[in-house]
């Protein structure tokens with residue numbers, strides 16, 4: 705998977721039901737929102753913010769420039785850490801249930817299933833974190849921008865910030881703010897329709913993760929033996945290269 709800073713779309717203001725509004729990958733069932741990850745959510749928010757300040761004159765404000773650069777660096781380094789670590793919907797759902805929807809560091813509502821250390825998908829190495837605690841952990845891993853990460857940001861600027869026509873619906877501040885709630889409600893309705901089609905009983909007190917687990921159990925029972933751990937992929941190699949750039 706490529707880092708989702710540059711997206712090719714068939715037409716401006718593109719959006720596809722049940723696909724991430726930022727990277728266009730299919731959304732797993734446990735995701736109730738319109739982005740596959742908080743990383744994608746924050747990239748789209750950054751695109752909307754930078755588009756706005758480039759057009760309202762604030763782009764020349766040194767404070768605004770610093771804020772943009774800091775956030776860009778954060779998005780490149782922080783998000784890349786998670787690229788090679790795709791968890792299955794079932795594992796994420798089970799961790800969300802086990803951790804009772806709460807951040808395991810501060811108790812606020814959890815949003816991201818985090819690898820505590822390294823890439824192992826063993827439940828003991830996974831925890832639910834809130835956005836703030838996830839950010840704090842990402843910031844610990846920050847390193848200065850390399851040429852590759854600068855190229856990613858440049859690509860985002862050229863393809864998503866500079867064009868007058870926003871490429872993604874989520875890049876378009878005005879339209880996105882007016883539409884995302886409706887789109888999210890429609891996604892929820894489609895999910896409930898899927899449950900009904902599988903004969904899964906919908907109880908009003910059930911949480912979303914409980915419903916997802918009921919659907920998974922109805923359509924694909926849990927495997928008898930755990931799947932072998934996937935080999936390490938792109939994300940960490942990229943990070944290791946960045947670290948080499950820094951230390952050498």
Ligand SMILES: [Zn+2]
Pocket residue numbers: 708724725726727728729739740741744
């Ligand atoms: Zn995404």
Ligand SMILES: [Zn+2]
Pocket residue numbers: 807808809810811812833834835836837838
């Ligand atoms: Zn927290």
